[in-house]
Amino acid sequence: MSFVHLHSHTHYSLLDGAAKIKDMVQRAGELNMPALAITDHGNLFGAVEFYKTCRAHGIKPILGMEAYIAPRERGLRQKVEGEKDAYHLVLLAKNNTGIRNLIKLSSIAFLEGVYYKPRIDFEVLARHAEGLIATSACMSGQIAHKLRTDRKDEAIAHAEKYLQLFGDDFYFEVQNHHIPDELAVYPKVYDLAREMGVKVVATNDTHYLHHGDDKAHDILICLQTGKDRDDPNRMRYGTTELYMKSPDEMFQVFKDKPHVLENTMEIFEKIDAELDFDRRLIPRFPIDAGEGDISESDYLRKLAMEGARRHYPSLGKEVVERMDYELGIIEKMGFAGYFLIVQDFINAARERDIPVGLGRGSAAGSLVAYSLGITDVDPLKYDLLFERFLNPERISMPDIDVDFCVERRDEVLEYVRDKYGRRNVAQIITFGTMGSKSVVRDVSRVLKVPLQTADAIAKMIPLEGNSPIPLKRAFEEVPELKELTQNDDPVMRELVEYSMTLEGIARHNSTHAAGVIIAPTDITDYAPLCKSSQGDIVTQWTMGYCEEVGLLKMDFLGLRNLTVIKKAVDMIRERHDPEFDIRNIPLDDEKTFELYGKGLTTGVFQFESSGMQEYLKKLKPSRVEDLIAMNALYRPGPMDLIDDFIDRKYGRKEIHYLHPKLEPILKETYGIMVYQEQVMRIVSDLAGFTLAEADLMRRAMGKKKADVMQEQRQKFIDGCVANEIDKKTAASIFDHIEKFARYGFNKSHSAAYALISYQTAYLKAHYTAEFMAANLTSEITKLDRVKVLMSECNKMGIKINPPDINYSVADFKPLDAQTIAFGMAAIKNVGGNAIRSLVAEREENGKFETLFDVTRRVDLRQVNKKVLEGLALAGALDSLKGNRAQLFMAVETAIDFGQSVQSRLLQNKDQISLFGEGGDGPTMEISEPPLPDVPDWDTNEKLKKELEMIGFYISGHPLDDFLPIVNLYSTDLTPFTHSDEKTAPTNGQQTPRVLYICGQITGMRTRYDSKNQKMAFVQIKSYDHDFDAVVFSSVFPQCEPFLKQGQIVYVKAGLNGDLNSDTIRIRVDAMYSPGQVPAQFTESMKLTIPGNLLTNDTLYHLKLTFASVPGTQKVYWNFDLSPDAAIAMRSAKNGVKLTLPTLQKLADILGYENIHIKRIERG
Structure with a gap:
C-alpha cells in the first residue's frame, strides 16, 4: 500500500513540532515514501529548506501549511460566542500559482490577522485560492468541530464554501490517533462525505519522528504554554501516536477504509510545484527625471567618474583603465542598479551626519565603490583587487556589507523604506534554537529540577569559541556530565534524554542583526513575511534562503x-x-x-x-x-x-x-x-x-x-x-x-x-579623555566592559568622578584632560527623560543646592520618586546638602514639597516670583523642610547600594583595603577575559586551571550532598569578575568559618569550564583570611627599582619599611640602571615578615608593577 504524509509539522511549528527537517526527510526516505508535505502552523518558515532537502533525497516536496481560519473577519480581535478563536485548514501548493498564493496567505495572516495566532478569513482565502489543494484538517478544523458539537448544518455550509473555492481539490481529512473524540467524529465525516460527494483523505498529524518521542514533544508543549509537566490543568495532546508512521502502520489504522490512503497518492499525483532558484530580483533605481532618459549603467558611469575626479583630479591612465574595466563588468553582469542603490543610501546617511564605515569585506577592492562613496579606502594605494569582490567568471550576486553608527542604523533603514516602498523592504528573520546550555535549562524548568542544579549542569558544558559544544560531546568529554547519563535519579535520566532529543529545535524567531531585503515589487510576490518577536516586519525565510530565491540582500550592520x-x-x-x-x-x-x-x-x-x-x-x-x-x-x-x-x-x-x-x-x-x-x-x-x-x-x-x-x-x-x-x-x-x-x-x-x-588609536593618543568617555558611553549597559574601561582610565591617569546631579549628563563626559564625569544613564531607574529634564533645568538656572531645590525646579512627572531614590543611592546627590541616608529618606517629603510649590506657583503665576528675586510684584518665600536627623550609612552600606543601582562600585570598593592581595597574590585573568574581542586568541597562553582569588562573598546557599554531608554554593565578586563557587563537603569544614555574607576571602580554587562566561565557575580547594596571606603564601619577594626611582629618598623609605618588619622571607633586589644595565642581588641580612600594611607601603614607594611575589602553592 502506497501512502504519502500530507499533514506534517516540523520544528518550525514553534514549540509544537519536535522534528528537524533533515531528520524528517531522511525518515521519509527510510520509509520509501515518494513524497512528503510540510504543513507547519500558519507559516512557511521551513519551505525552502524543506524543498531543497527533499530534492536532495529524491523525494517530491509538497509545500503547504496548516492555516488558521478566523471565525469571522481576520481583523476582528475578540472572542466570538460559540466559535474557536481560529480553525485549522490544510493548504497544499498544487502548482507554482499555489506557491505564490500560499506566500500571500501566510503573509496576510501575520500582518493583518493575528489574534493569538496568525489567521486568514474566507474573503482573503477566496482571493488566493487558485492553485491550492485544501483538506479539512484535524479535530480543530471547521468540519470536524461542527460535527463534534452537533452542528451538521454549519459543517455542510462550510464544506459548500470550500467546494465552491477548490472544487475537486477539496478533501475531507480523517485521522486516527486513538483519541476518543476522533473515534466519535470521523464516522460522521465519512457520512457527510458520502452525502456531499467529497473525497476523504487519511493523514497522521505528525509532530515528531518516532514512537516514544511524545514525551520530549510534551516538554515543548509545556514550554509553549509556560506550564510545569505535572500541572493537571495544562494542555496535553493525549496520545502517543503523532509520529511519522510507515505506510504499513497507516494501513493497519485505516484497513477498513483503504481508499482514504489511496487518495493521498491522488493528491501526490496532482502536485507540480517548483521553487525558482534561477532569478535575480534587483529593483530598479529611481533616477531623477532631471537626468533625462538615461540608463542605470550610464547613470552609474556618470556618478562614478565624477567621484573618481574628486579622488584623482588628474584622472591618470591607471584610474581610467581600472574604472572602465570595473564598470564594464558591473554593466555586463547587470549590477548597475545594485551599485546605485547602495551609494544612494550610504550618501543619504552621510548627508544626515550618520557615521558610515570605511568599508567592509571585499567591496573595498572596488575603485567604482570608492569613487561612489560606498567605501573610503583607496584600492590603488593598498593594491586591493576588484576580482576578489566581483568575479566575472563566477556569476553571483555582489555582496556589499555596510557598517553604520549603531545608534542610528534604523534611520538608514527608514530612508530605504521611504525610497523603495514599505511593501518592498523588509528585514530578515532568524531563529533562536535550543542550544546545549539553553535546552538543559528549558527542560529542567519543565521537570522542576531546582534552578541551581540546572544552572550548574548548564555551566559544565564547555564553550568552543563563543558557542557551547553539542550535548553528545559534552556528555562524553566532561566527567561530571557523563555521570549524569548513568544517574539512578529518573528525573536526571529524563533531563538527559529529552535535552538530547530537543537540542537544536527552533524555539523562537527574531530579527537578523543586519540583513535587509529590497525587492523590485511587493516582497510577498516572492517570499512570505511575518512579524518577529521584536515586532519588526521580516521575511519568513532566513538570509541564505532569501538569497537562493533571487532576492537582493543587503547587510546594514551597526558598528559600535x-x-x-x-x-x-x-x-x-x-x-x-x-x-x-x-x-x-x-x-x-x-x-x-x-x-x-x-x-x-x-x-x-x-x-x-x-x-x-x-x-x-x-x-x-x-x-x-x-x-x-x-x-x-x-x-x-x-x-x-x-x-x-x-x-x-x-x-x-x-x-x-x-x-x-x-x-x-x-x-x-x-x-x-x-x-x-x-x-x-x-x-x-x-x-x-x-x-x-x-x-x-x-x-x-x-x-x-x-x-x-x-x-x-x-x-x-x-x-x-x-x-x-x-x-x-x-x-x-x-x-x-x-x-x-x-x-x-x-x-x-x-x-x-x-x-x-x-582612527580610534589616534583619538586615544591625542584626545584621551574624549575617546574614553565616548567608549564608556557606548558600553554603558555592559557592566564588565565599563569596569575594564574604567580600569584603563585609572591606568592612564584619568579619574572617573562618581555621578553628580550638578555635573553629569546622560553620557560619560570629559570635564578636563584628566577627569571624566560618570554618565547618569548608567544608574538604574534613571531614564532619558528624567536626565534631560535635570540637565535642561541646571543649564538654564544653575546648579542645584538642596534636594528641595531640585524638586521645586524640575518636572516631577519625569524626575519622580524612583529617579530621585536611584540618584541618592548611587551617590549622585552627594553635592547637595545632607548625607546620603538623609537625602534618600527625604525623597518623599521633597516631592510633596516640590509639588506644593509648583502648584502654588501655577495658581499665582501672574503675581508671584518664586525665589523673591526680580520683578516688581509680591514674592512667595517658601521655607524648605529640614532633612531627617539620621546618621549617614557606613562605607560598606554605601558601596552595597551603589552596586545595586549601577552594577559596580564607583566611590570605592570593598576590596580597597586588600589591594596588595589583589595585585600581588591573585591570578591575573585579564589576558583571558578583559577585551570585547571574545574570539581573539590569547597569544598561546594556557588558561590557568588553578586560580587564586581575593573577593567578597555576595551570596551563599548550603545544602547536604548524597552522603548527607554539608556543602555550599557561593557567589564571590572580585574587582573585575563574578564567580560561582562550589564548596564540596571535603573542604567545607576548613572553609566554614569564612562562609558569611559580605566576608572578604582569599580562595584557592580549580576552574570548572572556561573563562569566557559572564560568571566564572570554580571549585573551592581552600579559603583564607586575606590578612593571613602575606605570611602564609610568600616564599620570596623581588623588588625592581627603575632608574627614575633610584634616589636616596626611595632607598631611605625602603630601609625604614624593612627595619620595622624583620623576618625570614627572602628579598631579592633588581636595580634597573639603564635599558642595557641592571644589577640583581639578594638581601645579605635576614629577610622580612610581610604584612598587608608593609606591602601597601612598598606599593606606595615603588608601585605594584615593581613588586613581584613568589607565591607558595598551598592546598
Whole structure:
C-alpha cells in the first residue's frame, strides 16, 4: 500500500513540532515514501529548506501549511460566542500559482490577522485560492468541530464554501490517533462525505519522528504554554501516536477504509510545484527625471567618474583603465542598479551626519565603490583587487556589507523604506534554537529540577569559541556530565534524554542583526513575511534562503566603534577644535604608532585583546600596512607566522623569495603570504591567469577537492613554465600557495578595519579623555566592559568622578584632560527623560543646592520618586546638602514639597516670583523642610547600594583595603577575559586551571550532598569578575568559618569550564583570611627599582619599611640602571615578615608593577 504524509509539522511549528527537517526527510526516505508535505502552523518558515532537502533525497516536496481560519473577519480581535478563536485548514501548493498564493496567505495572516495566532478569513482565502489543494484538517478544523458539537448544518455550509473555492481539490481529512473524540467524529465525516460527494483523505498529524518521542514533544508543549509537566490543568495532546508512521502502520489504522490512503497518492499525483532558484530580483533605481532618459549603467558611469575626479583630479591612465574595466563588468553582469542603490543610501546617511564605515569585506577592492562613496579606502594605494569582490567568471550576486553608527542604523533603514516602498523592504528573520546550555535549562524548568542544579549542569558544558559544544560531546568529554547519563535519579535520566532529543529545535524567531531585503515589487510576490518577536516586519525565510530565491540582500550592520568615533569627534569639536575632521588625520602619526607599540590598545578597535597587545609590543608598528597585516595575521592559523613576520621586519631573519617575481608581491609583508589578494597576484603574474581565474583557483583551494586541485596545479605549473619559471620552482610555489590558502585573509576587509582602528588609536593618543568617555558611553549597559574601561582610565591617569546631579549628563563626559564625569544613564531607574529634564533645568538656572531645590525646579512627572531614590543611592546627590541616608529618606517629603510649590506657583503665576528675586510684584518665600536627623550609612552600606543601582562600585570598593592581595597574590585573568574581542586568541597562553582569588562573598546557599554531608554554593565578586563557587563537603569544614555574607576571602580554587562566561565557575580547594596571606603564601619577594626611582629618598623609605618588619622571607633586589644595565642581588641580612600594611607601603614607594611575589602553592 502506497501512502504519502500530507499533514506534517516540523520544528518550525514553534514549540509544537519536535522534528528537524533533515531528520524528517531522511525518515521519509527510510520509509520509501515518494513524497512528503510540510504543513507547519500558519507559516512557511521551513519551505525552502524543506524543498531543497527533499530534492536532495529524491523525494517530491509538497509545500503547504496548516492555516488558521478566523471565525469571522481576520481583523476582528475578540472572542466570538460559540466559535474557536481560529480553525485549522490544510493548504497544499498544487502548482507554482499555489506557491505564490500560499506566500500571500501566510503573509496576510501575520500582518493583518493575528489574534493569538496568525489567521486568514474566507474573503482573503477566496482571493488566493487558485492553485491550492485544501483538506479539512484535524479535530480543530471547521468540519470536524461542527460535527463534534452537533452542528451538521454549519459543517455542510462550510464544506459548500470550500467546494465552491477548490472544487475537486477539496478533501475531507480523517485521522486516527486513538483519541476518543476522533473515534466519535470521523464516522460522521465519512457520512457527510458520502452525502456531499467529497473525497476523504487519511493523514497522521505528525509532530515528531518516532514512537516514544511524545514525551520530549510534551516538554515543548509545556514550554509553549509556560506550564510545569505535572500541572493537571495544562494542555496535553493525549496520545502517543503523532509520529511519522510507515505506510504499513497507516494501513493497519485505516484497513477498513483503504481508499482514504489511496487518495493521498491522488493528491501526490496532482502536485507540480517548483521553487525558482534561477532569478535575480534587483529593483530598479529611481533616477531623477532631471537626468533625462538615461540608463542605470550610464547613470552609474556618470556618478562614478565624477567621484573618481574628486579622488584623482588628474584622472591618470591607471584610474581610467581600472574604472572602465570595473564598470564594464558591473554593466555586463547587470549590477548597475545594485551599485546605485547602495551609494544612494550610504550618501543619504552621510548627508544626515550618520557615521558610515570605511568599508567592509571585499567591496573595498572596488575603485567604482570608492569613487561612489560606498567605501573610503583607496584600492590603488593598498593594491586591493576588484576580482576578489566581483568575479566575472563566477556569476553571483555582489555582496556589499555596510557598517553604520549603531545608534542610528534604523534611520538608514527608514530612508530605504521611504525610497523603495514599505511593501518592498523588509528585514530578515532568524531563529533562536535550543542550544546545549539553553535546552538543559528549558527542560529542567519543565521537570522542576531546582534552578541551581540546572544552572550548574548548564555551566559544565564547555564553550568552543563563543558557542557551547553539542550535548553528545559534552556528555562524553566532561566527567561530571557523563555521570549524569548513568544517574539512578529518573528525573536526571529524563533531563538527559529529552535535552538530547530537543537540542537544536527552533524555539523562537527574531530579527537578523543586519540583513535587509529590497525587492523590485511587493516582497510577498516572492517570499512570505511575518512579524518577529521584536515586532519588526521580516521575511519568513532566513538570509541564505532569501538569497537562493533571487532576492537582493543587503547587510546594514551597526558598528559600535563608529558611534565611539562620532561621539569623541563631537566632544573634540566642542572642547578643542570646531574644524576637527577624523578623515583628515595624518596616517603617519608618531604618537599613534607609539600607542600601538606599547600595547596600550584597550578600547582600540580590533587590536585590544591581550594577545594582540603582546604582539604589538614586539612589532612596534610604524606604518598602516603593518596594522593591516597584523589584523589579518592575528587569527587561528596564521598566528604562527607573526613572530616570523616581526623578525623579518627587523632584519633578524632573512627574507627569501622562491622566485624573484614574488618580491614585488610579497615585499610589503616581508616575504610572507598574508592576504588572499597576494595569492591572486602570484597566480596571475607568474602563471598568466586572469585575476578572475586566479580568484576561482583560490576558492578551489579553500574547498580542498583533490581532483580540482590536481587540475589547477597542472594549469599553474604549465602557466609558470610558459613564463620561463622552471617546473620544480613552479611546483614548490604552488605547494606554498596551497598551504597558505587554508588561512589567507581578505586584504580589503583587513585594510578597511585597520584604518578604523587607526582612527580610534589616534583619538586615544591625542584626545584621551574624549575617546574614553565616548567608549564608556557606548558600553554603558555592559557592566564588565565599563569596569575594564574604567580600569584603563585609572591606568592612564584619568579619574572617573562618581555621578553628580550638578555635573553629569546622560553620557560619560570629559570635564578636563584628566577627569571624566560618570554618565547618569548608567544608574538604574534613571531614564532619558528624567536626565534631560535635570540637565535642561541646571543649564538654564544653575546648579542645584538642596534636594528641595531640585524638586521645586524640575518636572516631577519625569524626575519622580524612583529617579530621585536611584540618584541618592548611587551617590549622585552627594553635592547637595545632607548625607546620603538623609537625602534618600527625604525623597518623599521633597516631592510633596516640590509639588506644593509648583502648584502654588501655577495658581499665582501672574503675581508671584518664586525665589523673591526680580520683578516688581509680591514674592512667595517658601521655607524648605529640614532633612531627617539620621546618621549617614557606613562605607560598606554605601558601596552595597551603589552596586545595586549601577552594577559596580564607583566611590570605592570593598576590596580597597586588600589591594596588595589583589595585585600581588591573585591570578591575573585579564589576558583571558578583559577585551570585547571574545574570539581573539590569547597569544598561546594556557588558561590557568588553578586560580587564586581575593573577593567578597555576595551570596551563599548550603545544602547536604548524597552522603548527607554539608556543602555550599557561593557567589564571590572580585574587582573585575563574578564567580560561582562550589564548596564540596571535603573542604567545607576548613572553609566554614569564612562562609558569611559580605566576608572578604582569599580562595584557592580549580576552574570548572572556561573563562569566557559572564560568571566564572570554580571549585573551592581552600579559603583564607586575606590578612593571613602575606605570611602564609610568600616564599620570596623581588623588588625592581627603575632608574627614575633610584634616589636616596626611595632607598631611605625602603630601609625604614624593612627595619620595622624583620623576618625570614627572602628579598631579592633588581636595580634597573639603564635599558642595557641592571644589577640583581639578594638581601645579605635576614629577610622580612610581610604584612598587608608593609606591602601597601612598598606599593606606595615603588608601585605594584615593581613588586613581584613568589607565591607558595598551598592546598
